[in-house]
């Protein structure tokens with residue numbers, strides 16, 4: 001279960017950050033999810049709910065922002081948003097070399113959109 005392990009690592013990182021900041025209850029976790037993680041937002045939210053049970057995050061909302069993939073061209077140096085091959089499903093396209101939108105070279109690498117990060121955490125902090 002791809003989404004469950006992702007949700008679990010988000011929960012673990014957020015709990016760690018919350019404890020370090022004397023937080024009593026986390027109300028929301030904002031994450032940025034790369035296009036090429038192939039995480040399904042609805043599945044991620046659902047698994048986050050399960051993974052956050054009995055933690056500081058229980059009941060917290062997971063806000064997901066999708067981030068476009070980034071591509072770097074080794075030939076002309078172009079770097080920017082990747083253009084997914086329209087005739088391929090993205091799950092396959094990610095393994096095929098992507099063409100540079102500038103010079104059409106396939107000597108490219110993906111430099112972004114392959115992972116997810118916690119952008120920030122909204123929480124209630126202990127007064128004392």
Ligand SMILES: [Zn+2]
Pocket residue numbers: 073074075076077078100101102103104105
């Ligand atoms: Zn190029």
